[in-house]
Amino acid sequence: xxxxxxxxxxxxxxxxxxxxxxxxxxxxxxxxxxxxxxxxxxxxxxxxxxxxxxxxxxxxxxxxxxxxxxxxxxxxxxxxxxxxxxxxxxxxxxxxxxxxxxxxxxxxxxxxxxxxxxxxxxxxxxxxxxxxxxxxxxxxxxxxxxxxxxxxxxxxxxxxxxxxxxxxxxxxxxxxxxxxxxxxxxxxxxxxxxxxxxxxxxxxxxxxxxxxxxxxxxxxxxxxxxxxxxxxxxxxxxxxxxxxxxxxxxxxxxxxxxxxxxxxxxxxxxxxxxxxxxxx
Numbered sequence: 001x002x003x004x005x006x007x008x009x010x011x012x013x014x015x016x017x018x019x020x021x022x023x024x025x026x027x028x029x030x031x032x033x034x035x036x037x038x039x040x041x042x043x044x045x046x047x048x049x050x051x052x053x054x055x056x057x058x059x060x061x062x063x064x065x066x067x068x069x070x071x072x073x074x075x076x077x078x079x080x081x082x083x084x085x086x087x088x089x090x091x092x093x094x095x096x097x098x099x100x101x102x103x104x105x106x107x108x109x110x111x112x113x114x115x116x117x118x119x120x121x122x123x124x125x126x127x128x129x130x131x132x133x134x135x136x137x138x139x140x141x142x143x144x145x146x147x148x149x150x151x152x153x154x155x156x157x158x159x160x161x162x163x164x165x166x167x168x169x170x171x172x173x174x175x176x177x178x179x180x181x182x183x184x185x186x187x188x189x190x191x192x193x194x195x196x197x198x199x200x201x202x203x204x205x206x207x208x209x210x211x212x213x214x215x216x217x218x219x220x221x222x223x224x225x226x227x228x229x230x231x232x233x234x235x236x237x238x239x240x241x242x243x244x245x246x247x248x249x250x251x252x253x254x255x256x257x258x259x260x261x262x263x264x265x266x267x268x269x270x271x272x273x274x275x276x277x278x279x280x
Contacts (some may be wrong), residue, residue, distance in 0.1 A: 007109040007132035008196040009085070011089040011220060015246045017234045019054040020237075020275055021268055022092070022222070024249045025082075027063030027074050035070045036205065039077045043085060047264040050086040051270075052272045054249055055110070060095035079106050092222075099125050112136060112200045112222065115184055126193035134200040135188045137181040137211065185211040189219060198222060203232065208240035217242040224251040230274060237278045245279035 014020075026040040046056065051152055058078060060121055063071035082091055093102045102111045110132030111135035125133045198220035199211055211221065220239050228234065233250070240248050252268060 005109055007090055008130075009198070010088060010109060010197045011132065013088060014054040014090070018246075018276055019052060019272070020246070020248050020250050021271055022057050022249045022265075023049055023053055023268065024057045024059065024061065024164060025078060027065070027071050027078075028264070035074045038074045039081065041080050042078050044084055045061055045264050048087050048263075048269045049270045050089060052088055052237040052265075055090045055092055056082055056086075056097065057092045057112075057251065058108075060093060062095075062156070063272060076106055077081060079108060083107070091256075092132065092134070099128055099131075103128060103131055110134065110196075115187075118197075126195050126197065129194040132196045132198060132220070133193070134198045134220075135184065136200045137184045137202075137207075152233065177185060179210065181207045182210045182214060182256060185214045189215045196220070200224065203236050203240035205235040208236060212240055212247075217247060220249060222249045222251070226251055233271065233274060234278055237275055241279060250275070 023045060025045065027038050028200060031230070046053075058075055060071075060075060063075040065071070068129065078090055079093075082089070090109040092107060092110040093108040096102050096111070098280075099111065103109050111125060112134045113122055114136045122133075122135075125131075125143075181201065188197055188199060191197055195196065199215065200222040201208060201211060201224075201225050203223055208221065208223065215221070221241060223236055226236065236250065250271075252271065
């Protein structure tokens, strides 16, 4: 089934319908006997939220935390059943560096990958036509997160020739030094890929605004670590959306989903309406 699915087409349909929220589905059971409960719990969330969801994300590490065989089976069953329950919603997998496993075995539509092996090492992802590849811009923490990159002359020409009006003298707020996240955004935007290539970013409004300026309207940005503060959601939407008031995939914070007393449909509906009111 997966070979007939095109990530960009699926995503565009969800964006056209005003959907932007991604729900993370997790694995947390320890035994084969309880594996069915994990799958059933995740699929109940899909049934309750499919009218509002832009995408679903599965983190392989959460499924493999306790038992590899059971976790892989639960992940595989979850992906297959999502396609039956919500066939028009893209499925993204995180936490695996093998495209054959993500796309050929599990049949996902997209993946979140880390850039630190280098773009050449990720070429086997970028060659996957019809898939969505989100390159992680927030994988570096601490001092590295605020590290500035001195651009080479070639990068200055590529970058400032388009963004800075052909000058690297600091006009329009641009210099020959970029934050690490902005540099990654610039490198991703410069890639020639067969896949749809996007950014995965932390919920930092300033860095999001900077990245959106770099990549333009057509590059989707996946934002996680959103938190539960509605004012924060407003800042993120305003900072990261494109000129068409879209282009964002916003991961709903797991604590809302995990709360047994919560109503996933009501909560994602509230967030959907909030985003719609911001985007106009």
